């Protein structure tokens with residue numbers, strides 16, 4: 001496989017890039033602020049997780065986001081912003097809006113994929129003192145790979161100001177393009193990766209959450225009308241004989257949970273948060289001047305049946321179970337209220353459908369709304385996160401109870417993780433079915449909605465089922 005457009009003439013390509021970057025520098029000088037230079041090149045199809053595998057030591061920061069329709073991989077940082085506190089979403093949106101206006105894209109290859117703003121937030125608006133991730137982080141990657149409809153494109157993003165030495169930068173780019181070229185040749189021959197004794201890797205397990213007791217302790221609070229639902233989480237620590245392989249785990253998750261969004265996000269210091277989330281916090285698509293929002297109410301769970309008939313029976317029982325329907329309805333009503341307060345007109349079906357995942361099924365109501373042009377993605381993230389699917393209702397009371405009841409820091413568990421592009425499109429998932437990986441150690445997270453009618457043993461069984469999602473796929 002070759003990196004087609006520049007294989008024949010890397011020299012010519014680099015000359016064009018030099019001219020483009022020099023032009024960016026002139027404009028930066030003229031406007032008296034740095035520019036975000038963006039160059040996109042089509043490359044032969046290449047699996048992004050394989051690129052991650054080859055380059056994860058070169059770029060300690062990565063962001064991987066893969067759905068049934070596309071995969072996005074960001075490596076390295078060109079620009080980044082961090083924040084904490086109640087206004088973290090506004091501050092991050094401000095950062096995105098400013099830098100969106102400073103993008104200059106090269107059209108020399110006829111292909112333009114502008115920079116993506118890659119976002120990760122912790123569950124609470126203040127990260128804990130010893131937290132491994134910032135309460136809010138948005139960055140534009142230096143190397144961005146987008147795979148969609150069988151096509152792959154690589155975009156390079158650079159910060160250009162008066163000081164940048166363009167000659168030196170073009171040399172760097174030449175090297176980077178050569179690496180990518182050899183990488184695509186190498187990975188073209190590699191259709192699967194050998195994971196040494198992956199499935200046999202011993203895993204030692206310690207339950208950190210003491211989940212059943214925790215559920216028992218909140219039940220009396222749920223008898224009062226001040227709290228309708230709280231979503232408690234459990235944490236499971238796992239120790240493997242050898243360090244976890246992030247790219248191979250992403251690949252394994254993708255195979256096992258093809259309906260989910262497979263994601264991972266590193267903090268640059270060796271820790272990675274990853275998972276296979278079935279829950280979309282929002283997706284914003286812009287086309288023909290029409291902006292459309294889709295969000296998921298996903299709550300209410302049941303195991304999958306061992307035969308097709310049993311499976312159908314369990315789905316039917318889930319649909320008819322008043323406790324599960326209540327847990328679900330609380331989420332639907334919350335989302336409708338939040339969207340209506342923004343002046344939107346949410347559209348949804350009268351009753352939920354069943355979303356079947358490999359190991360579990362959920363009540364699911366997709367909710368849609370047309371958005372006014374001015375409404376920004378992170379404004380919507382702010383009003384939606386956390387929904388009662390992962391916190392509870394009322395939100396402030398439930399969040400407070402989580403802080404005092406759970407014995408571990410949620411970090412990025414159940415938090416918004418996603419991207420915003422330069423055209424106003426955006427997608428965020430809720431970081432559930434997830435784990436925090438640190439070398440040989442992993443902390444797996446899973447939660448369940450607790451209401452007054454909850455039975456602690458059944459809730460524990462649900463959480464165990466959810467923990468399986470990662471336990472079975474981490475290699």
Ligand SMILES: C=C(O[C@@H]1C=C(C(=O)O)C=C[C@H]1O)C(=O)O
Nearest residue numbers: 298299300301389446447448449
């Ligand atoms: C909180 C989690 O899942 C959420 C809770 C659910 C429930 O209580 O039924 C179902 C789907 C998710 O919204 C999790 O997986 O950790």
